[in-house]
Amino acid sequence: MNHLYPLTSSELGDSFNLIEILKFGSLPKVFALKSDLEKEEFLRAYSFSYLKEEIASEQLVRKLDPFRNFLEIAAQTNGMVLNYSKIARDVGVDTKTVQSYFQILEDTLVGFMLPAYHMSIRKQQVLHPKFYFFDTGVKRALERTINQPIFERSFAFGNAFEHFIILELYRINAYLRKDWRFSYLRTKDNVEVDLIIERPGQPSVLIEIKSTEIIDEAYCKTLNTYVDEIVPSVAYCISRAKERKKIGKVLCFHWTEMEFLICSE
DSSP states (O other): OOOOOSOOHHHHGGGOOHHHHHHHOOOGGGGGOOSHHHHHHHHHHHHHHIIIIIIITTTOSSOHHHHHHHHHHHHHTTTSBOOHHHHHHHHTSOHHHHHHHHHHHHHTTSEEEEOBOOSSHHHHHHSOOEEEESOHHHHHHHTTOTTSOOOTTSHHHHHHHHHHHHHHHHHHHHHHTOOOEEEEEEOTTOOEEEEEEEOTTSOEEEEEEOOOSOOOHHHHHHHHHHTTTSSSEEEEEEESOSSOEEETTEEEEEGGGTHHHHHOO
16 A cells, blocks of 8 residues: 655755745645745644544544544654653543544554564563654644744754654655664663664664754764664764764764665665
């Protein structure tokens, strides 16, 4: 089965603008609109259409109000380790209902789970996953921040950049049928590797994603530690730094060079 995702950076070519993508996503319709206001209204309407057409018409949930509240909270927790109990309390439903809501988002292709890494698939399923919406603009519309600017070097910018990179890799995997398996790693000491890609017949890839334009040893410390723990594996730091360089065992490069990852061994 083939799925069409929002446009990738390579598909956009010269039309690509990072700030615009982080703010409004890359649904094709967005690029036919000229003003920010038009884009904001479209993304709000798109989110409402999802509720009306996909959820209400298919009767996937009994009551729309709790699900509407859930969507806003799910968007706010995009890219975070899911705490189903807390989300359930915030929405006013039970934990099983929240889990069913996330399943609906996956089934309707509005997003996907990023499981916690573990060599055992069974243990991987026990640990709480993260959830990512399929488009940065839709995520911002659902959390009602679509009309807020994103400033470089801000917390919001860093989160949106990480979201964007993961979406790019997710789409590449799907389109090229690479059969990669994605996960993240967080230890009991809260040390985290943003993304781990298990590639059939090749070393796993440990990835740190940074929105900064300057990379130093501090950003690569975790990767240099865990690249020896997960064997065989290679470690990459993907950022906005223009200079490609090696820090310990970590290869650091600009995000536009991500095609390097596809053919690397």
